Amino acid sequence: MFNVTGVVIEIAQALLGLAVAPALVGLIRWVKARLQNRRGAPIWQPYAELRKLLGKETVISSNASWIFRTAPYVVFGSTVVVALLVPVLITPLPFNQVADLFALVYLLLLGTFALALGGLDPGSPFGGMGSSREMTIAALSEPAIALAILSLALGAGSTNLGEMAARTIANPTVALSPGHILAFAALFIVMLAETGRLPVDNPATHLELTMIHEAMILEYSGPHLALVEWASWLKLTVFLTLAANLFVPWGLATSLSPAALAIAFAAIVVKLVVLAVLLAFFETRVAKLRLFRVPELLAVSFVLGLLAVTSSFSLSASSRHSGPESLSNTRAGGAPSALSPEDANQQPSRRIEGLR
Amino acid sequence: MDGLFSQVAVLGSSGVLLCAIVALWRHGIGAYISAFKWQSNVLAALTAAVAYFGHDYDLYWVAALMIAVKGVAIPRLLTRLAHRVGQNRESEPLVNTATSLVISGLLILLAYTAARPLQTLSAAPTRAGIPLAIGLLFVSLFVIVSRKKAITQVIGFLMLENAIALLAVLATYGVPLVVELGVFLDALMGFLVMQIVLYDIHDTFNTLDVDVLNRLKH
Numbered sequence: 001m002f003n004v005t006g007v008v009i010e011i012a013q014a015l016l017g018l019a020v021a022p023a024l025v026g027l028i029r030w031v032k033a034r035l036q037n038r039r040g041a042p043i044w045q046p047y048a049e050l051r052k053l054l055g056k057e058t059v060i061s062s063n064a065s066w067i068f069r070t071a072p073y074v075v076f077g078s079t080v081v082v083a084l085l086v087p088v089l090i091t092p093l094p095f096n097q098v099a100d101l102f103a104l105v106y107l108l109l110l111g112t113f114a115l116a117l118g119g120l121d122p123g124s125p126f127g128g129m130g131s132s133r134e135m136t137i138a139a140l141s142e143p144a145i146a147l148a149i150l151s152l153a154l155g156a157g158s159t160n161l162g163e164m165a166a167r168t169i170a171n172p173t174v175a176l177s178p179g180h181i182l183a184f185a186a187l188f189i190v191m192l193a194e195t196g197r198l199p200v201d202n203p204a205t206h207l208e209l210t211m212i213h214e215a216m217i218l219e220y221s222g223p224h225l226a227l228v229e230w231a232s233w234l235k236l237t238v239f240l241t242l243a244a245n246l247f248v249p250w251g252l253a254t255s256l257s258p259a260a261l262a263i264a265f266a267a268i269v270v271k272l273v274v275l276a277v278l279l280a281f282f283e284t285r286v287a288k289l290r291l292f293r294v295p296e297l298l299a300v301s302f303v304l305g306l307l308a309v310t311s312s313f314s315l316s317a318s319s320r321h322s323g324p325e326s327l328s329n330t331r332a333g334g335a336p337s338a339l340s341p342e343d344a345n346q347q348p349s350r351r352i353e354g355l356r
Numbered sequence: 357m358d359g360l361f362s363q364v365a366v367l368g369s370s371g372v373l374l375c376a377i378v379a380l381w382r383h384g385i386g387a388y389i390s391a392f393k394w395q396s397n398v399l400a401a402l403t404a405a406v407a408y409f410g411h412d413y414d415l416y417w418v419a420a421l422m423i424a425v426k427g428v429a430i431p432r433l434l435t436r437l438a439h440r441v442g443q444n445r446e447s448e449p450l451v452n453t454a455t456s457l458v459i460s461g462l463l464i465l466l467a468y469t470a471a472r473p474l475q476t477l478s479a480a481p482t483r484a485g486i487p488l489a490i491g492l493l494f495v496s497l498f499v500i501v502s503r504k505k506a507i508t509q510v511i512g513f514l515m516l517e518n519a520i521a522l523l524a525v526l527a528t529y530g531v532p533l534v535v536e537l538g539v540f541l542d543a544l545m546g547f548l549v550m551q552i553v554l555y556d557i558h559d560t561f562n563t564l565d566v567d568v569l570n571r572l573k574h
Binding site for chain 2: 012177178181257295300302304306307310
């Protein structure tokens with residue numbers, strides 16, 4: 001269904017993401033500043049930064065090759081494509097055939113990979129250090145992401161983003177299921193690691209020992225730097241949108257009526273603001289982990305993902321005797337058990353009769 | 357209603373299990389104690405929920421007792437113990453943190469496979485939480501065997517006790533109140549005995565690291 005309106009809305013969504021991303025980061029910074037008793041820069045400060053950077057000239061090291069020059073465009077481009085895939089306002093979209101969670105994660109990783117190459121290319125020691133750390137973290141967060149995705153997909157019966165959101169809207173009890181909540185926690189930890197937020201990487205410093213993202217982009221300047229920074233802000237926005245719309249999808253429009261779209265717009269703004277404030281609170285509460293404790297944090301995320309998968313799996317397997325409130329149809333018509341529920345009435349307790 | 361009940365049961369059991377995993381991840385004794393405290397509180401909340409949905413009003417008493425004994429009294433005693441002994445870190449677990457997290461995940465998978473027959477036999481709406489309770493049993497045993505400090509081993513034992521209580525609540529909606537009280541008293545006595553033994557160990561060896569217990573002393 002490649003109709004024109006759908007495509008227009010799709011592109012509008014991506015542009016909206018691009019426009020909102022700096023404000024979101026500005027909001028997070030502002031809330032953090034307020035929590036630390038500072039006045040903080042205004043929320044539109046990131047826009048001013050972008051304008052300043054785009055107006056400057058680019059200085060490139062004489063050792064840098066074409067990789068260094070193309071990396072910002074790859075990073076920015078891949079992130080914008082991801083922003084096209086995420087359901088922001090409305091769920092069945094023309095690009096829905098390719099809006100798959102796996103595609104999304106690996107497009108984001110393509111950006112990470114390009115940026116790591118860009119950090120390595122000029123041959124400065126900092127860039128190489130930052131890239132190697134980033135790659136370590138990306139490799140460690142990989143299994144956790146895969147498990148969290150698998151758990152969500154088991155719940156919804158597909159890895160398609162639109163399908164998942166639609167399934168949760170249609171079946172609100174799913175949002176309370178442990179598979180869902182644990183997968184959210186796992187994905188949240190991975191998001192912190194992937195977007196370079198506080199327990200893993202401190203976005204506010206330029207101190208050599210703590211830098212991961214900052215070290216990689218140390219050699220960039222001018223418009224290149226603007227693109228890289230904008231892409232990283234957009235990545236954060238995309239992750240937050242994904243978290244909001246996969247786990248709490250209410251408010252997403254399912255039709256093209258203007259009223260539904262307005263509601264969807266208001267809903268997504270509210271969700272993003274709430275998530276940004278929560279993230280700022282969280283970042284104020286925690287201290288940065290030593291680099292060698294990051295694998296432990298990602299191991300926590302991995303175990304949460306594993307728990308999420310097992311609980312989704314066992315629920316889909318064990319809900320075969322239950323009636324209409326069965327949680328998923330991935331195992332429609334499992335093997336009939338030897339005992340019908342009536343035979344299993346020889347309960348160890350006398351109180352179950354009241355429940356039937 | 358039934359669907360909501362089983363949702364709440366699984367959610368509560370997941371919360372209880374999650375507290376044990378948090379304890380595995382953190383290093384400080386204080387973190388272990390607070391993880392145990394939260395675990396007991398979540399367990400009490402789950403017990404109250406089972407009492408509400410299963411119309412079994414004895415369980416409210418059990419939940420209140422859980423909060424009083426495991427949520428308040430024992431954590432306080434543990435904190436006092438830790439202060440008096442002057443230790444606040446689990447120095448070097450036998451297994452490093454990342455490995456022990458992955459092992460605990462595998463143990464939970466094992467619990468799922470072990471509990472499959474139980475789940476097919478039971479028709480109670482809480483049956484989906486049973487594997488999680490068995491998983492908590494395994495994970496707390498793992499805490500006992502993989503930690504070196506006697507205090508953390510005691511906390512592992514207390515978590516094991518929580519796992520048994522959770523299993524009782526999920527599988528049979530709580531054993532009769534008398535039995536429950538007996539188990540409580542048992543756990544409390546066990547804990548007090550352990551506390552005295554810990555004090556003795558500390559007085560004799562000036563440490564709580566169980567590795568030095570094979571040194572002969574008079």
